[in-house]
Amino acid sequence: MTYSYDLLIQRATVFDGTGTPPVLADVAVTNGRIAEISITPLPADAARDIVDGRGQWLMPGFIDIHTHYDAEMLIAPGLQESLRHGVTTCVVGSCSISMIYTEPEDASDIFTRVESIPREFVLPALRERKTWCDARGYIDHIQSLPLGPNIASYMGHSDLRVAVMGLKRAVDARVKPTENEFQKMERHLHEGLDLGLLGLSGMTNPWDKLDGDRERSKSLPSTYAGWSELRRLHRLLRQRGAILQSAPNLNNPINAAFFLATSASWGLRPPLKTTLITLMDIKAKPGQDKLGLPPTHVVNHWLGGDFRWQALPQPFQVYADGIDFVVFEEFPAGEMALHLTRELDRNRLFADPDYRARFKREYQRRWGGRVWHRDFGDARVMASPDPAHVGKTIRVIADERGEDEAGVFLDLLIEHGSQLRWSTVIGNHNPARVASNLNEDCAIIGFSDAGAHLRNMAFYNFPLCLLQLTAGERPVMRPEKAVWRLTGEIADWYGLAAGKLHVGAQADMVLLNPQALLSADLGAYHEAPFEELGGLSRVVNRNDGIVKQVWVNGRSAFANDQPDPALGRERGFGRYLPRQQAAPAH
Numbered sequence: 001m002t003y004s005y006d007l008l009i010q011r012a013t014v015f016d017g018t019g020t021p022p023v024l025a026d027v028a029v030t031n032g033r034i035a036e037i038s039i040t041p042l043p044a045d046a047a048r049d050i051v052d053g054r055g056q057w058l059m060p061g062f063i064d065i066h067t068h069y070d071a072e073m074l075i076a077p078g079l080q081e082s083l084r085h086g087v088t089t090c091v092v093g094s095c096s097i098s099m100i101y102t103e104p105e106d107a108s109d110i111f112t113r114v115e116s117i118p119r120e121f122v123l124p125a126l127r128e129r130k131t132w133c134d135a136r137g138y139i140d141h142i143q144s145l146p147l148g149p150n151i152a153s154y155m156g157h158s159d160l161r162v163a164v165m166g167l168k169r170a171v172d173a174r175v176k177p178t179e180n181e182f183q184k185m186e187r188h189l190h191e192g193l194d195l196g197l198l199g200l201s202g203m204t205n206p207w208d209k210l211d212g213d214r215e216r217s218k219s220l221p222s223t224y225a226g227w228s229e230l231r232r233l234h235r236l237l238r239q240r241g242a243i244l245q246s247a248p249n250l251n252n253p254i255n256a257a258f259f260l261a262t263s264a265s266w267g268l269r270p271p272l273k274t275t276l277i278t279l280m281d282i283k284a285k286p287g288q289d290k291l292g293l294p295p296t297h298v299v300n301h302w303l304g305g306d307f308r309w310q311a312l313p314q315p316f317q318v319y320a321d322g323i324d325f326v327v328f329e330e331f332p333a334g335e336m337a338l339h340l341t342r343e344l345d346r347n348r349l350f351a352d353p354d355y356r357a358r359f360k361r362e363y364q365r366r367w368g369g370r371v372w373h374r375d376f377g378d379a380r381v382m383a384s385p386d387p388a389h390v391g392k393t394i395r396v397i398a399d400e401r402g403e404d405e406a407g408v409f410l411d412l413l414i415e416h417g418s419q420l421r422w423s424t425v426i427g428n429h430n431p432a433r434v435a436s437n438l439n440e441d442c443a444i445i446g447f448s449d450a451g452a453h454l455r456n457m458a459f460y461n462f463p464l465c466l467l468q469l470t471a472g473e474r475p476v477m478r479p480e481k482a483v484w485r486l487t488g489e490i491a492d493w494y495g496l497a498a499g500k501l502h503v504g505a506q507a508d509m510v511l512l513n514p515q516a517l518l519s520a521d522l523g524a525y526h527e528a529p530f531e532e533l534g535g536l537s538r539v540v541n542r543n544d545g546i547v548k549q550v551w552v553n554g555r556s557a558f559a560n561d562q563p564d565p566a567l568g569r570e571r572g573f574g575r576y577l578p579r580q581q582a583a584p585a586h
Helices: 104-115 119-129 135-144 157-165 179-194 227-240 254-263 288-302 326-330 332-339 343-351 353-364 394-401 405-419 431-438 462-468 479-486 488-494 514-519
Strands: 005-014 023-030 033-038 047-052 057-060 062-064 087-092 150-153 199-201 243-246 273-277 306-311 316-321 380-383 421-427 443-445 509-512 526-530 536-540 547-552 555-559
Touching (some): 005 509, 057 479, 062 488, 087 547, 104 119, 135 150, 135 179, 179 227, 199 227, 227 243, 254 273, 254 288, 254 306, 288 306, 326 332, 353 405, 394 405, 431 443, 462 514, 479 488
Parallel strands (some): 005 057, 062 087, 087 150, 199 243, 243 273
Antiparallel strands (some): 005 023, 057 509, 526 536
């Protein structure tokens, strides 16, 4: 029998991703694209597959603007943890870290310590599979993968700098690129933009450190770039209408002002699309998020800028195994411990009286750049070889021992090492501030860090968290606006052919149960084994029963909380998405 449609979703409440109110409609799909959206019922016998959408919300697949799936998509390209929650497009290459130009060992050293992914898995995978050394080869490889979601990518500044200068020179503060090296960086960036890369990602915060044993504990290469290098690369991005993504130097507040000024047109030049992490009310510096908003509004509304702060719609809950977490890179005593790889060496350090005194001083310091509020009274033990510790804060354990909390934390590390698992909320703890930030015009929704910090955090379900906030006694916004902020707004700003439901669009769609969404505990803690990384147990989100079905390119990728057996094995789901000319702002 010949069918007019491959798929027909009947009588769903359809959000098209433009911010307009939803309509009750049938949606038909043929050859991976939307063939019809009809408010009158379409004939059921014209479709090969039929899905009952009654009482369900149908919307474009969500877009995750900030992931570090660069390694995972080479190892497990189905990227199931994002698809499970309705994300059908992911952006990689964030924070100066891409895997385009550098050799495998360089790429691994730039990536693994910063993103807390085991080097013993990433480096062998890169040595086996990284056969490219330019943007064309990288994109060809992405296109050859059996992707789950679609992939868009930045070019990482650290990747670019190391490829041109070599790792040793790229992390030497005394070395500046030669004119020939500047020109080579520019040629590479032009080439990547020609092939549809989003732009350049950077990192100016010095806390993120290199892995390996060659330049271990040096900051990421892009942090060594001077203003002249940054201005030169930013000028090229501006000329090409591309995007700059970066993170400010948290030790130097003036640094954020540089990015604002860079985005501005000043009436003399095109604006530079710029997005920074992150718009968040953090416990370490309450109200700091408010301080950045007035100058951002001035730049965007009066100085011709196009600047966006990335925002997350949920509490920033983090987990740590002992001292193995990036927040300890914020102060020298923590960095000293993370520089060491052997537990025996760390324990000797933790027992040293001079080190203990230094750790305590720096832990108690309240001034200077920091993200972690350094409060062991707000650090609850989740697991320990001593069951008496579980459920208590480290301060309570210290009080029981009659000792100071910083010293007791080091004692617990000596006693239990990485088997001491604890958790705290770093930011987004004030619902009123979260709601206010999510409604800022200068905010763009997303900062999941998916694919990184596998034992430390899980924000794969951030779209569901925003949608849940549209209900209740004090909804943060209407559901159609939330859908737009998660889909169409992002697609327009990034210039991606995604994020909207209209005839002819690629059928990337999410069908979810709104009643299950409204009653779910989206912050519940879960772990699941990552089989491709030796069964490593990673933190995940599990919100079964909410997302009924997810389609990518018209193919069902997830249904009834289970992945399609072909996901990550067969091509035909996700694809490489090149940057296009952005549509006008909503």
